[in-house]
Each structure stands twice: as C-alpha cells, then as structure tokens.
Amino acid sequence: MQKPVNQSCLRNQDPIFQALKDFFNTSGSVLELACGTAQHAVYLAQRLPQLTWQPSDLLRTIEGANQWITESKLDNLKPAIELDISKNNWPAEKYDYMYCANLLHFVSDKDVGNIFKHIALNLKSEGLFAVYGPFNQDGFTSEGNRSLNHWLLTEVDSKAGIKELKDIVKLARCHQLELINNEKLPANNHLLVFKKLTSDL
Ligand SMILES: C[S@@+](CC[C@H](N)C(=O)[O-])C[C@H]1O[C@@H](n2cnc3c(N)ncnc32)[C@H](O)[C@@H]1O
Numbered sequence: 001m002q003k004p005v006n007q008s009c010l011r012n013q014d015p016i017f018q019a020l021k022d023f024f025n026t027s028g029s030v031l032e033l034a035c036g037t038a039q040h041a042v043y044l045a046q047r048l049p050q051l052t053w054q055p056s057d058l059l060r061t062i063e064g065a066n067q068w069i070t071e072s073k074l075d076n077l078k079p080a081i082e083l084d085i086s087k088n089n090w091p092a093e094k095y096d097y098m099y100c101a102n103l104l105h106f107v108s109d110k111d112v113g114n115i116f117k118h119i120a121l122n123l124k125s126e127g128l129f130a131v132y133g134p135f136n137q138d139g140f141t142s143e144g145n146r147s148l149n150h151w152l153l154t155e156v157d158s159k160a161g162i163k164e165l166k167d168i169v170k171l172a173r174c175h176q177l178e179l180i181n182n183e184k185l186p187a188n189n190h191l192l193v194f195k196k197l198t199s200d201l
Contacts, residue, residue: 003071004064008102009039012189016040016101016132017047019183019191023080023128024048028096031122032056033085034103035114037163038065044099045077051097052076056083086111090118098123099121101132104168105152108159113171123196132191142188168192 006101027050035055036040045053053076055065065080082089085107098119104112119129140146144161152160171177177194185191 001063001067004037004068006037006039009037010045012072012101012132012185012187013043014038015185016191017044018100019185020130020193021198022132023181023193024097024099026050026096028052029093030054030097030099031091031093031096033083033100034058034106035065035080036061036102038068039081039082040099040101041065041077042068042072042074045074046049046072049076052078054078055080055094056092058082058084060140085115085118086116088114090122093122094124095122095128096124096127098127098129099131100178104131104133105148105162106156108162110159112163112168115176116171116175119194120196122151123177125196125198127196128180129194129196130191131194132185132189134162134189135168135192136162137165139194145188165190165192 010019030051030053032041032055035057038055040057041053059082062080062082069077069079134145149162172194176196176198177199179192181193183191
C-alpha cells in the first residue's frame with residue numbers, strides 16, 4: 001500500500017502545533033481520535049516529546065497511519081489503534097490529554113454527543129481536550145465553510161455538517177468540560193481547548 005498523504009495536514013500542522021504547545025505542556029498521555037494519515041500525530045509527537053501519543057481511527061485507515069508512524073521511529077508515538085467514536089467500546093485507560101482534528105464536522109450530532117460523553121469518561125481530572133476544525137458562529141463564517149458543508153451533506157453523510165460553536169460549548173459543559181481557549185487559525189478553522197473540571201467520573 002502506498003503511504004497516504006493529506007496535503008491539508010502539511011498546511012495546518014504547524015499552526016495547530018503553535019496553538020497547542022502551551023496547553024499540552026506537561027508530560028502525560030494523549031489519545032488522538034480520527035488520526036487519518038497520522039501526519040498530525042507524527043508532527044506533534046516529534047515536537048512534544050514529553051507526551052506519549054496514542055493515535056486511533058476506523059480500521060480502514062490504520063494501515064496507512066501506521067506507515068507514517070513506523071517511518072517516524074518516534075519512541076513516544078504508539079501504533080494507531082482501532083476506535084470508532086460512534087461505539088461505546090472506547091479504551092478503558094484514562095488520558096491526560098485528548099485531541100482530534102477535522103472530525104466533528106464529518107460526523108452527526110449524535111456522534112458528537114458520544115464523543116463528549118467518552119471524552120469526559122476517558123480524561124483524567126483537569127485533563128485537556130483540544131479539537132481543531134471549522135465551526136459556525138451564528139451560521140457560516142465564510143463562503144468556504146458553506147461550500148464545505150454542502151459537500152459534507154451531499155458527498156459524505158447527510159447527518160454530518162459544521163457544528164455551531166455555542167452548541168459545542170454547551171454540550172461540553174454538560175460533561176464537565178469547560179472551554180478555556182478558542183484560537184482562530186488560518187482558513188476559518190479554530191483550535192478549541194476544553195478542561196475537565198471535576199474529579200474522575
Ligand atoms: C477529514 S478526516 C481527518 C483526519 C485527520 N484528523 C486530519 O485532520 O487530517 C476525518 C477522519 O475521521 C475519521 N472518522 C470518521 N468517522 C469516524 C468514526 N465513527 N470513528 C472514528 N473515526 C472516524 C475518518 O476515518 C477520517 O480519518
């Protein structure tokens with residue numbers, strides 16, 4: 001199998017790293033959801049050596065992701081594991097950090113609810129969840145996001161689509177996750193950082 005390359009990762013990986021590095025700044029474990037090619041995992045694990053990075057995605061992407069991971073030879077980057085965010089068999093382990101990029105707009109509201117439920121269960125107390133991607137703010141924030149949304153609904157999944165930022169913040173709060181940072185990144189994307197407020201559930 002030829003190693004998959006996602007061109008958009010080459011553009012957004014450094015802005016994501018710059019926005020993330022002051023938050024993912026102590027040693028600990030990270031679970032990444034929907035790692036795709038694992039290019040973000042390789043880029044971020046290399047620059048954040050204090051972290052042990054565990055990428056995950058659907059089974060069909062694991063082989064390609066593991067090509068990037070094996071090639072990287074990074075000691076702090078584990079082979080990708082299968083994790084379907086719509087299911088309930090998430091890892092039993094608790095993590096210091098969780099991360100996902102370009103996932104929430106690819107899945108349904110129901111799946112986003114399941115993600116936040118499990119983030120709350122899988123994060124240690126005071127742990128951080130960082131999520132990168134486009135968000136609506138009382139509607140689309142750009143024509144590009146409107147077109148992306150149309151493509152998602154017609155070509156990917158009629159239940160997918162860009163989510164309203166305030167709905168995500170409200171949903172997170174229901175799971176004791178408080179928004180502590182919202183950084184606007186290029187191409188109308190954001191990096192949101194949530195903190196788990198309560199003791200372990
Ligand atoms: C747009 S890609 C983003 C990949 C990578 N995070 C990035 O930013 O390059 C969306 C990813 O979501 C994953 N995905 C879709 N549905 C999923 C599910 N139910 N559980 C886990 N991952 C899922 C896909 O396999 C794909 O890798």
